[in-house]
Amino acid sequence: MPASDMPEANATAPQATLSRPDSAFREVTDHNGRVYRIGETDRQLMGRSRVWMVILPWFAMMAISSSEYAFTSAEETLAEGHNWHGAHIFWLLGVWVFFQAAIAFPAGKLRENGTLSARNAMILGAVGTVLGYLALAYAPNVFWAYLGFGFFGGSGAGLVYATCVNMVGKWYPERKGGKTGFVNGGFAYGSVPFIFLFKSYMDTSNYGGVLLVVGLFLAATVAASGFFFKDPPKNWWPAHVDPLTVATDDPRVRRSLLKNPPADHQYTPMEAVRTGVLPLMWFCLLCTAGVNIFGIAFQVPFGDEMGFAGGIVALAMSLKAIINGTGRGVIGWISDRYGRRQTLTFVCVVLGLSQFAVYFSGSIGSLPLFLMASMVSGFGGGAIFPLFAAMTADYFGENNNASNYGLVYSSKLVSGLVGSGLGAVVVAAWGYGGAFILAGSIGLFAGGLSLFLRRPKPVIPATPPDALALSRA
Template sequence: MTDRNDLEQDDAAVGSRNYREITDSRGRVYRVGETDRDVLGGHSRKLMVYLPWIAMMAISVSEYAYGSAEDTLAHAHHWTRSDTFWILSVWVFFQAGIAFPAGWLRERGILTARPAMYLGAALCLLGFAALSHLDDVLPAICGFGVVGGIGSGLVYATCINMVGKWFPERRGAKTGFVNGGFAYGALPFIFVFTYAFDIGDFHEVLDLIGVYVLLVVAGCAWFFKDPPKNWWPADVNPPNFGGNTKGAASLAKNPPAAKQYTPAEAVRSGMLPLMWVTVVLTAGVSVFGISFQVDFAKEVGFGPLVAASSMGVMSVVNGVGRAVVGWLSDLWGRKPTLVFVIVVLGLAQFGVIWAGEIHSEWLFLAFAFLSGFGGGAFYPLFAALTPDYFGENYNATNYGLVYSGKLVSGLFGGGLGSMVVTAWGYNGAYALAGGVSVVAAVFALLLHQPGRTRLRDVTPHPHPISRETT
């Protein structure tokens, strides 16, 4: 271990410039001595949980409430059901696709957190304006799908990366909490689109929602600030340096990355490609369940009950599940929790088949909710696992690469899922989805933290470090 004083200027830090950088035996650097309030000008880092959470709830209307608005949009603009499907599909593609280039720009200082949020907020407004005022489907796809998708993706990626950087010792629960807002935040808008949205007022409703997203996201962005590179909470001893501190239990289960991996190094480790493939498979099953659950229910005669279990309830299950598994991952460890979630998702697919065959409505609802739980809960786990494995300094780019698996899964779960349903029927398609989940769980079992292959690598050092600052 080396210990040196460092008083270099860092643009990310404000207030106190006094800190020390300590290096462990593997070369991992921890910047200690500065509190969160030193960096944030007197504010607690809890602000960097609540503000991203609020912003994520604001943008959730674009994806999770869209289905409730489809009928009115199709009637008002004279679109077909296929038209509305492609608008959302393009939105999903660009929402996921912007994560990597945005991360690349962010880590080079070209597009920092606050401007990224401002830009995302403005693009979201333009997206809703396009959905409101453009009758031709192609311009609407470009406006809401491309422009609005990029805007939402910028906000999503910035919020997830922000909370991960500020809570390196307890990022599971915090990331899950923030990520959950992206699902249940749409709940009030689902009711708006269901009961107060028709061809007589759809312009006003969509325009007002666009303004709402702009104001909320921009207001949250005003306070956004990244911590300095390698920053570590002043009241938490880094692993391998001893001491009983808060967050010690989570750090024992989820030790920080052995070093700060660049994207190229993360890819060469083999773990980032494995995570990407696992995201593709798991998200594909999730998209399949969301896309065909209602149709399958109607096929077996469960229409009224499925209507009762509205998308509003599903969004709550999906969002709360993300927060719960984030908390569990701090207790159980990130990888075991991920495997558990994927197994639950897979078993739910087979459970849906069973419920349909025996015509049990309550079993169908139970397994549908389990599918919704598993289909959302893996996202915050990957968001936390990425900096756990590869460090925080390049997390915006590394997580952008991992999250880009959602690009492929959208086609895999929707388009290919439709082909399988046509060829094999719903039972065959759900059985295949369950099998894909089993494969994804096996891939998840193969994940391991690069650079920490031995138990003694994560055993605390018997001598605690000093807490003096210079």
């Protein structure tokens, strides 16, 4: 780890303490001018343990996951039932991913300026979820499917995703990797029951009713979970952890802060962009997310073409989703121990190599290898998202994390269309072999890019502690 990323200096840095006698909290300032609000517990702020801001977002993330991970399991039924020809199914998924990512930054800005509360964002997400399923069930033509599922469904899922990921990071600023990974994991393995439902039990005679019931159930889950969401105050830091030193009785917190020290400054989006680090994160996520979405979109049709039975292909996709989700929690825990950037490089390499393994195992007709490669691919494809989410807060702070991560996550605007829609073009032109080799090469390239990621130093001079104290007097 570069010396600039090490936090030991915080332990001896000059600091200022801003006390407010009429309040339960006080504010301390580190040597970079970053302010921490300490003294208030989670129970004082919302009447319950902050663990609920892990459990509730986890349920909501599981509820929206089927729209992405289970969608291709329903592609044959939808294409036949609606008489959709050509690559509409793949472009539908690409459009859904586009709007799921597009909503992240504007939603983050609205959340941070107080225009949109977390609860209202989740309610809007629930509405978008049910509209997406209604469109898939009853759209009279493909335009309404693009509008209902692609625009409303994707935007709704994006609101839920962005709100959930940022919520857990705000409540666990001192050890966010494992918690963010756990919540993020629900976005994958929550789809497993629906993969089997759509692939094995839904057909052209019942798909409308099945999709309607599923949409209503998932929307209700999102709305019920989001009703209890609450943000902590700006600059909040847990009362039992000293933000100015890594000295703490909890070895997990101490190890996490040593490997992933807090940001030196609460960056605004434009400040984060000017560091050059955020654009590099954007491009790295573009590459890895594109490879992940390519695998989601084409593993099922590739398995079908290689002669594997439909139930086996559904099993492979389910295993991919399970490992994709559980891997997010595991990799978050690993990144707390060994560092976010180091873990990201490892994951990119795994993601790239697994694409070669998926194609090789399918081309020789080896079912065990195909299942194993699918699981490894799922692990790599899922682990990138919680790493980037936690890394964004590590590098740029928590106060503007909804907007900053919204900018990073906006790379999925492009990667969704490339991985799904353009992926169909590449498969048609080069075959599955050329497409999987290209995807694997892009994953390895992203691993090389990740080596250049570093925690930035403040782009503006930090306010001296004494001046800050005077401004607050």
